[in-house]
Amino acid sequence: MDNLISIEVAYGLPEQQFLYQLQLPYGVTAKQAVESSPLLNDQPDLVIEQVGVFSRPVNLNYLVRDGDRIEVYRPLKADPRERRRKQVEEERAESS
Incomplete structure (x- = not known):
């Protein structure tokens, strides 16, 4: 069995x-996956604070699974x- 995930x-x-x-x-985390990608070279000022998998927010320590898309x-x-x-406050002020 291959220990690599795509x-x-x-x-x-x-x-x-x-x-x-x-x-x-x-066994890599979402943060490690992002750090392993060329993204930080392409966007050096990027600060990784929030990530998700297929539009679902996950923790940076989330263990990535085969086939995941880390966003x-x-x-x-x-x-x-x-x-x-x-x-809502503006709408209420206008209707008064």
């Missing part, structure tokens, strides 16, 4: 997407709950 590491910017196919040893998420510009709260 995975993808993905990262997207508004103007460009990055997708890397890798073969790594069984590196950008930080949110605005908290969606805060943005929605402000929108």
Whole structure:
């Protein structure tokens, strides 16, 4: 049995997407997988804080499985709950 798994590491910017196919040893974490990819060479200022597998957020210590796509998420510009709260407040002010 081969101790390698095949995975993808993905990262997207508004103007460009990055997708890397890798073969790594069984037992690597999501963080190790991202660090093993060329992504940090292509995006040297990138800070890995949030990752997911097929759109499902996972911990950086998540053990990667064969066939996983590790997605590196950008930080949110605005908290969606805060943005929605402000929108509701504005709508209420307009209707008063």
